[in-house]
Amino acid sequence: xxxxxxxxxxxxxxxxxxxxxxxxxxxxxxxxxxxxxxxxxxxxxxxxxxxxxxxxxxxxxxxxxxxxxxxxxxxxxxxxxxxxxxxxxxxxxxxxxxxxxxxxxxxxxxxxxxxxxxxxxxxxxxxxxxxxxxxxxxxxxxxxxxxxxxxxxxxxxxxxxxxxxxxxxxxxxxxxxxxxxxxxxxxxxxxxxxxxxxxxxxxxxxxxxxxxxxxxxxxxxxxxxxxxxxxxxxxxxxxxxxxxxxxxxxxxxxxxxxxxxxxxxxxxxxxxxxxxxxxxxxxxxxxxxxxxxxxxxxxxxxxxxxxxxxxxxxxxxxxxxxxxxxxxxxxxxxxx
Amino acid sequence: xxxxxxxxxxxxxxxxxxxxxxxxxxxxxxxxxxxxxxxxxxxxxxxxxxxxxxxxxxxxxxxxxxxxxxxxxxxxxxxxxxxxxxxxxxxxxxxxxxxxxxxxxxxxxxxxxxxxxxxxxxx
Numbered sequence: 001x002x003x004x005x006x007x008x009x010x011x012x013x014x015x016x017x018x019x020x021x022x023x024x025x026x027x028x029x030x031x032x033x034x035x036x037x038x039x040x041x042x043x044x045x046x047x048x049x050x051x052x053x054x055x056x057x058x059x060x061x062x063x064x065x066x067x068x069x070x071x072x073x074x075x076x077x078x079x080x081x082x083x084x085x086x087x088x089x090x091x092x093x094x095x096x097x098x099x100x101x102x103x104x105x106x107x108x109x110x111x112x113x114x115x116x117x118x119x120x121x122x123x124x125x126x127x128x129x130x131x132x133x134x135x136x137x138x139x140x141x142x143x144x145x146x147x148x149x150x151x152x153x154x155x156x157x158x159x160x161x162x163x164x165x166x167x168x169x170x171x172x173x174x175x176x177x178x179x180x181x182x183x184x185x186x187x188x189x190x191x192x193x194x195x196x197x198x199x200x201x202x203x204x205x206x207x208x209x210x211x212x213x214x215x216x217x218x219x220x221x222x223x224x225x226x227x228x229x230x231x232x233x234x235x236x237x238x239x240x241x242x243x244x245x246x247x248x249x250x251x252x253x254x255x256x257x258x259x260x261x262x263x264x265x266x267x268x269x270x271x272x273x274x275x276x277x278x279x280x281x282x283x284x285x286x287x288x289x290x291x292x293x294x295x296x297x298x299x300x301x302x303x304x305x306x307x308x309x310x311x312x313x314x315x316x317x318x319x320x321x322x323x324x325x326x327x328x329x330x331x332x333x334x335x336x
Numbered sequence: 337x338x339x340x341x342x343x344x345x346x347x348x349x350x351x352x353x354x355x356x357x358x359x360x361x362x363x364x365x366x367x368x369x370x371x372x373x374x375x376x377x378x379x380x381x382x383x384x385x386x387x388x389x390x391x392x393x394x395x396x397x398x399x400x401x402x403x404x405x406x407x408x409x410x411x412x413x414x415x416x417x418x419x420x421x422x423x424x425x426x427x428x429x430x431x432x433x434x435x436x437x438x439x440x441x442x443x444x445x446x447x448x449x450x451x452x453x454x455x456x457x458x459x
Contacts, residue, residue: 178413178414178416178417179413179417180413180416180417180420180436180439181436181440183416183417183420183421184420184426184427184432184436186421187420187421187423187426188426188427191426242452242453242456245452247452248452249452249453249455249456308369308372309369309372309373309376310369310372312376313372313375313376313379316379316446316447316448317447317448319440319443319444319447319448320444320447320448320451320453322436322440322443322444323440323441323444323451323453323454323456323457324453326433326436326437326440326457327453327456327457329427329433330433330437
């Protein structure tokens with residue numbers, strides 16, 4: 001499944017239809033081994049020049065039973081269109097290929113140049129200027145995502161804070177591996193839940209790794225699979241979760257920025273006015289969720305579904321989230 | 337039972353084989369998994385060093401916190417989880433956060449001693 005030869009012909013046929021009969025397909029290459037999606041890079045050489053493109057495709061071209069919260073590729077493509085119309089930098093979608101077509105369930109988008117690896121973005125001299133811009137760029141992008149008119153969107157899962165606590169608590173209890181720090185986090189989050197905000201479009205995985213950064217700052221927002229209708233503070237806090245600061249813990253926003261600056265930029269771009277303390281509860285939920293997700297990945301080893309050392313070893317990362325939760329508990333009230 | 341070589345020596349020998357002989361001959365995915373395997377053995381080596389004392393300390397703290405004794409840390413942790421879930425123990429319970437912090441620092445010293453959050457916690 002998912003071999004280059006399987007999609008090369010239908011993709012070349014699409015390129016000829018889209019860019020003109022002389023258009024040639026080149027350098028088709030599988031980028032990721034993502035379990036939920038195939039990602040391919042390729043170039044189309046057309047009369048008006050080269051077009052670097054990306055194909056996002058269901059594994060083997062057929063959407064399998066996906067995890068309940070991941071949106072379909074057609075929905076992802078529609079979200080790229082809707083967020084682009086609201087001024088979010090996203091790759092332009094050129095083609096949506098329906099299930100059962102020659103290419104299979106997929107879409108084609110432009111390939112944006114830049115870096116996605118968090119460690120490089122935070123460390124390399126090449127991105128020194130980008131790092132000074134990234135906090136404001138992210139604040140603006142989040143405000144624009146959260147301002148997308150929900151009425152015009154395809155149907156999306158709805159998941160507010162309390163839904164997420166219920167979901168992850170059920171998963172955690174299902175493992176029957178009691179961990180007092182996670183237990184305390186569930187209890188504290190339930191006892192201290194803030195009033196829900198007006199639900200908006202939430203990206204769901206807005207962090208380094210899913211953002212293309214170029215020398216000038218934020219180039220594009222990728223990976224909309226976990227988009228849902230939810231609380232805007234979820235996206236802001238997820239960018240702050242220590243796991244996504246890639247070792248640069250002192251900078252709360254993604255390892256590169258300060259939260260007040262992000263919140264100022266967010267508000268200036270039309271977002272609601274939040275204080276740093278409004279983000280604490282959601283950052284706690286973010287660390288707790290990531291901890292349970294590590295347990296989920298370890299369970300794939302335990303059940304025999306994935307016998308790799310990597311799946312086994314990821315169970316020894318739950319404690320990373322536990323120390324983050326403890327640091328958050330100790331910091332409570334510090335910026336209330 | 338004998339311990340020449342000890343469990344620790346055997347793991348060290350296997351880890352050295354992966355690092356010095358096997359890994360340099362591998363590429364791509366296999367090279368990545370060799371690194372993961374070597375790191376997993378490093379975790380086991382740290383655990384052999386740290387766990388006995390850390391778990392004895394954890395047990396003593398749990399018994400003091402819960403006001404009872406038990407055969408295993410697992411049983412005590414199960415009790416603590418139930419107490420937290422029922423609300424009998426919470427964030428303001430004296431000694432709870434300090435206990436959880438000590439326990440998690442010990443756990444991370446085995447699991448991921450380079451993790452940034454560990455430095456924050458021990459600062």
